[in-house]
Amino acid sequence: MELVVSDLTVARGGVPVLSGVSFRMGAGEVALLRGPNGSGKTTLLRTLAGLQPALDGKVSLPPEEIAYAAHADGLKATLTVAENLSFWASVYGTGAIDGALERFRLSELARRPAQNLSAGQKRRLGLARLLVTGRKVWLLDEPTVSLDSASVGIFAAAARAHLDAGGLALIATHIDLGFEAREIDVTAFRATARQGGAFDEAFA
């Protein structure tokens, strides 16, 4: 399991944001994506996840190997915690959700509708979804937003277990997650001028 990104150019709204993005990650490795707001971290993650096409360059892994977690958790307010999670478990064909609930300390909330959860609990449920996808590569966009320090600890432990099991994770974050990780600063890849890029993004 290796993620190799070579010479990738990503665009937002048809305008290149980052170009020449190249890095390599092996199994068990974690990298933190750094850069100020609007520098293209989310665009890079969405491109790697296959949600938008790259203008140029190559990614070694197909989107089918990747689990993506965005700012929004994709929770349905009227479904319970367990129903939300089992839906994703059956979409990914993994089935069991107890382990994920346990790891993110959600077992006691399992029968509560998602609309009654606090912001941090919702976030934990959104992150628990990653465990039921059963995928090796995690792309996380600001996973610790609205988490308190204890919950960040829970998340860091889950990520650590995932890495130890041979997974890898690329995390866009501003805070210290408490583990050794290399950093990828996206400002180094900032696209200078308008280059390539079809005129109309609909036909790009």
Next chain:
Amino acid sequence: MIALLLRDLRLAIRAGGGFGLALAFFLIVVTLVPFGVGPDEAVLSVIAAGILWVGALLACLLSLDRIFALDWEDGSLDLLATAPVPLEGVVAVKALAHWVTTGLPLTLAAPVFGVLLNLPVAGYAMLVLTLALGTPALSVIGAFGSALTVGLRRGGLLLSILVLPLYVPTLIFGAEAVRRASDGLAYEAPLLMLAGITAGSVALLPFAAAAALRVNLR
């Protein structure tokens, strides 16, 4: 896929899900028309087929923007697009869920509402048959329109304007088949056209809708 269908049905039934909205709207249209045009039985039985079809169509239109807009807002559409299910399948399943929660109840309730409009006896079986054949097309065409407008805030107006012209053939042939059956005329031609429109939309539009979603998710 089945999980997605069950989730959408469950969401529709839970509070605020909009189940029954289409049916209530249909009932309102059908009960208001006799007050508007007067209680003349002869007039009502002439316009009954048309009113029932227009009512069903508008009721269907009412809930279209929910098909994708809610999943877009809470981010589940992004996650579904990265999940191991084809987006075409997602569209088809969501259109099916929309049909089960709107088209199917409308079809089943239509004979009762036909009584309110003094629909000729010969037309009842055809009313149920045309609605059963035609409402799946309404749901699939609606899913396509919903996919096109998914990124827009308050896209409901644009959605209605986009979708209404596409609904016209279904309405014409559906209402025409009921009218002919009520009058004891041959109804095969409009019925077959209606079935053809549905078969074509169900076969092609999920692909078009999935392509529209991919563009909108960028």
